[in-house]
Amino acid sequence: MNIAILGYGKMGKIIEKMATERGHSVPLKVGREGFVASDLDDIDVAIDFSLPSVAFENITACLKAGVPVVSGTTGWLEKKPEVEALCKEVNGSFLYASNFSLGVNLFFALNKHLANLMNPHDYRASMLEVHHTQKLDAPSGTAITLAEDLIDNSDSLSSWKLVEKNEDAEKGELPIRAERVDPTPGTHVINYSSEIDDIEIKHTAHNRNGFALGAVIAAEFLFENPGIQTMNNVLGLN
Numbered sequence: 495m496n497i498a499i500l501g502y503g504k505m506g507k508i509i510e511k512m513a514t515e516r517g518h519s520v521p522l523k524v525g526r527e528g529f530v531a532s533d534l535d536d537i538d539v540a541i542d543f544s545l546p547s548v549a550f551e552n553i554t555a556c557l558k559a560g561v562p563v564v565s566g567t568t569g570w571l572e573k574k575p576e577v578e579a580l581c582k583e584v585n586g587s588f589l590y591a592s593n594f595s596l597g598v599n600l601f602f603a604l605n606k607h608l609a610n611l612m613n614p615h616d617y618r619a620s621m622l623e624v625h626h627t628q629k630l631d632a633p634s635g636t637a638i639t640l641a642e643d644l645i646d647n648s649d650s651l652s653s654w655k656l657v658e659k660n661e662d663a664e665k666g667e668l669p670i671r672a673e674r675v676d677p678t679p680g681t682h683v684i685n686y687s688s689e690i691d692d693i694e695i696k697h698t699a700h701n702r703n704g705f706a707l708g709a710v711i712a713a714e715f716l717f718e719n720p721g722i723q724t725m726n727n728v729l730g731l732n
């Protein structure tokens with residue numbers, strides 16, 4: 495495939511390496527200069543790992559040009575319903591994931607199962623995410639997915655809150671703490687605490703390779719399977 499990489503930063507460079515190793519070409523790499531519609535001629539799929547402030551514009555430009563888009567940028571999700579509406583209107587293809595690594599997608603499934611198991615019991619849930627200091631958004635997109643899935647499987651929680659200390663959350667709120675420590679690629683911890691004991695699950699990314707490989711595999715899948723897709727569909731985790 496001819497892949498366009500929108501956002502040629504830390505992730506974009508690894509995605510280029512993974513895509514090339516899997517036999518794809520990367521004729522278009524876009525940085526802060528942006529792009530125009532004609533740059534997308536001959537592009538089969540675009541992969542956007544850019545900035546929260548430009549992701550929406552990049553994605554909608556691709557969809558309007560008839561180019562399928564894999565979106566990994568976090569921190570812009572209030573506009574995702576608008577993107578999905580546009581995607582349907584133009585009969586396009588779009589796949590967003592807050593995290594493309596196989597390990598985190600398995601961790602998402604584990605989180606839902608654990609939340610369901612813990613639901614009837616008297617434990618206080620909390621979350622910690624740790625990332626590098628260049629990260630622009632907090633909490634991470636992955637933490638938001640984990641929080642939404644946990645809350646969906648809990649009768650006592652109805653929302654999440656970004657906090658300095660767990661005690662800053664009210665009843666019914668899942669506290670999420672965000673720490674910024676270099677060079678952390680991404681760590682997520684979910685803790686259930688009682689007077690008697692703690693239960694904890696943790697995912698630690700050792701590098702960014704899993705995110706990049708997952709994004710290229712998602713692009714291959716989207717090219718073959720048009721429409722609005724998910725990582726669960728890509729990985730057969732449904």
Ligand SMILES: NC(=O)C1=CN([C@@H]2O[C@H](COP(=O)(O)OP(=O)(O)OC[C@H]3O[C@@H](n4cnc5c(N)ncnc54)[C@H](O)[C@@H]3O)[C@@H](O)[C@H]2O)C=CC1
Binds near residue numbers: 506565569592595
């Ligand atoms: N979903 C996932 O699995 C993952 C998502 N991410 C997310 O991907 C995004 C990028 O992460 P990094 O590569 O670490 O950031 P980065 O800051 O290293 O790279 C972003 C790049 O976007 C470029 N850029 C600026 N304006 C642009 C424009 N108009 N169009 C295209 N590119 C433009 C910047 O010059 C920069 O090189 C972040 O939102 C991050 O949270 C990161 C890792 C995994």
Ligand SMILES: O=C(O)C1=N[C@H](C(=O)O)C[C@H](O)C1
Binds near residue numbers: 625679
């Ligand atoms: O910005 C990052 O680096 C990461 N962002 C994604 C997120 O916000 O969850 C995925 C991963 O944790 C790395």
